[in-house]
Amino acid sequence: MKLYLFDMGSKIYGDCLLAVENDRTILIDGAHPGDWKSSGATPSIPEQLGKVLGSPPFNIDLLVVTHCHSDHIGCLPKLVEDETVTFKRALVADESLGFPTDGEDAAMDATTAKVVAAIVEEPQPHLQGAALDEFLADAVKLPDAYAKMLAKLEDDGTKIVRYRGPGAKTRQLEKEFEDFGLKIIGPTAEHLKICRDALMGVKRAARRATDSLRRKDAAVDAGTIYRTLLEGSDRGADAAADELAEFLDRAGRGAALNDQSIVLALGSQAERCLLTGDMQLAVPEVAGLDVPMHQLLEAIEAGGPYRFAKLPHHASYNGFDEIVLDALKATEAFGISTGRGDPNHPDGDVLKLLKQVSDRYHWARTDLNGRIQISFSDAGIAIGADRGQLNDAAPNSADVVPEENPEGAAPAAPPQLPQLAPQRPLPPGAGAGAAGEPPPGGVEKLIRRSTSDIVEVIARIPHAKTKVTITIEVDPAVVEAAPPRVEPRDTPAPQLRQLPSLLMVTHSERLAFNIGKSEAADILAALKGQQVIVDLARERSAYEAIRREARNASFAGVVIIGGYDVVPSERYDTLPPSLRTSIGASAQNDPDNFIVWSDQGYGDLDGDGLADVPVSRIPDGRTARLVQTALRSSPPTPTADRFGLRNFARPFADGIYSALAGQEAMLTSQAISSADVAAQRLSARLIYLMLHGSDTDGSCFWGETQGGMLEAMTVKNVPEQCGAVVFSGCCWGALTVRTRASVYRTGDPVQVVTPEQSIALSFLAAGASAFVGCTGAHYSPIEGDLNYFGAPMHSAFWKHIAAGRKPAEALFQAKIDYIKGMPHGRSKIEEVAIENKILRQFTCLGLGW
16 A cells, blocks of 8 residues: 655645546545646646546545545545546545534625624634635635535535444445555544534634624724634723623634544554544644544554554644654654644644654654655564655744733632543654656665664665755664553652642652652652652542641641642632622633632642632642652742743733842843843742733743734743742743633543643652742733733732742732732622632743742
8 A cells, every 4th residue: 555645835735635546536634725737836736636547537446535624625526526537436534523503593695794704713824815805705604615625526426424333334345455454543523423512612702703893893804804713803891891802712613623633544454554634633723622633542552563654643742742652652653744834733832742752753744744654564664755855844824923911828628639640651762656766856765674673774866966964863673563652750759858848749659640659759859858748649629638737737838739630720700609600691702711720729728618728739730840840949049139030911920020129120921032032031039920821822922012922931931940930920831731710611631730841849859849820811901000900910929029028929929919919900790700800810831848
């Protein structure tokens, strides 16, 4: 069998693959709508098919349409209409699942219809003018074009299976294509229905947001509305009352369609290939889908091992990560399908991960390598490419404007702990169509596997004026499958600093699973000599155990050791029942529905529903180094007194920063970007950040310019050593999992982030004594006296730090001060709700003492 990944040209995203087995063929997806014709130096899809199959019309045995995004349906409607291609069988995404209505009775006019259709597509932040108009027109026409294509196929005699989950029809199709080794892995019917319902919700939200904008300006066009919804550039001052707030700041608006992708395998055991569409295996970004996605990944792993795998979703962060890599650890080579000029696809972290494991895996990518050919022989797997070199981790370069994000005491009852599904350990380190057809013009690398200690790599260079670079790294111990995880000690067991009497809460077995058995044992052994430990692996109830220990001793605070998958956090409603009833449906205008993650319940030492002592959490981030660093006796010595960086649209932060000891000036995001923030400037004793954050990308904080956004700080700016106290007013700045509390469903697994994926955890790994921030969207004052919403909390925290309190104590006392001042002159019910949220969503990460 031979497999081709076609060149996607200069348009971002896109999939089109062709599998050839003897004289039979399977076509998977159809690239972009306009790819029926060539564009510049990029040949059209018919031209690329012709290089393999000869002259059109192309009679193909099976068509697979993985899901209903335009960069996968692409030019298929045009090719079918013109009879450039014909198909005997078709396995297609069900249009009733991929193009559901929004459930509203009123019909949409042309402008609203364009916006709603476009917003569920993959984001197109760079399009302007005629290119944006073309995209909007293609998006709104796509459902009709797809329906007409299926109707014509049926009229022409194609036998169609609309995919609604595995069943008798899919099993029959697998039997008909046994020569290809076809196996349809998923998703399940329930998985598809969850995505359909989420898609309907996104469409309803987009319609309401569009209507809101058009009420303000009846003449606004579809392109302007689309860019506003994509970028969040028209947020109102009172975000809680703004009809756009429920739509803005959502991650992965195309996720509900991506996660409908048909996942299949082709080839015999010696040629097994995994084809994943845009399935977001790493981060589903659809509420309620964590468990089904976990089960799908297990089914994928069980269907292996694979010789080759196409990385999901154009190698996005939500398609591929360490956990997915671990499930595919026996795979020899990967392929990435995407167009040129999109810096997010492949994702930078995915490229970094691939580079880290390049001694064991090879990969090719259509944005740099053009058309890719995968073929197999007894000697190994061969990867042919039109241009460039394999294993190229260079970014897919282009400028990108990030998505804007919103601004804006004790728990009443013990937390209800989420049920945790088992987590996977991290992996180590984090054909031609016609007989005799030559490789497609570039470099071909043959990777031979041998039971001896010899690895043979053969490069075939085309006889042409071509510059080819081949980099070969050989590990003499490499075998066909990746070795089992053996995690070395990050650092020696910590020498603990002198601490007050603290109650340490952890789950020894889950902690050991995350950071290593010996590392966890060393940490707990060091603590036992100085502190009382509640080990939830040996307790029936966390709260009973905490109260039992509190009866026997006095504690200054509670310290949780481990992430949410070790010691669960509470899904906490920040609104008292009466306020929740009064605000009604308007609560949904808050991106979190006023529900956040909270650890305060662990500070209730006497069971009266009130937090008695401060609570801090040392998240493990899947590395022992983070916990060891938090507990060590000598944190790094800062070289500066203070550092401040704020969004230029948040001047209230200047007054707060001025009260911090030191002479260093507050920086503003309009004048400063991440490229200007030298690591040594962040080696300060006190750090204050007031920027935009994201619930799906904690590795970056953003600022504003006049009419735009810029990257203000990333994990790369955090110095290697930093003994600071950090306070952040960024939205979701202290969120250490991929899922907001408001969309979490009991029973779903939680996916924690690592230091490489989180500014907060990067600071802690560098030695910061605490990172204090929000687990939800933050609200800032922007007019009037500027002493409401987040401002009083910020001021009170720094006041108590200046008075000599430790960070965990300072936050605890700041909340008491905040309660005394509520609602800080605010009178609207939405504003009172915001004040309640501010009170409860700030948390202390790190030891905090």
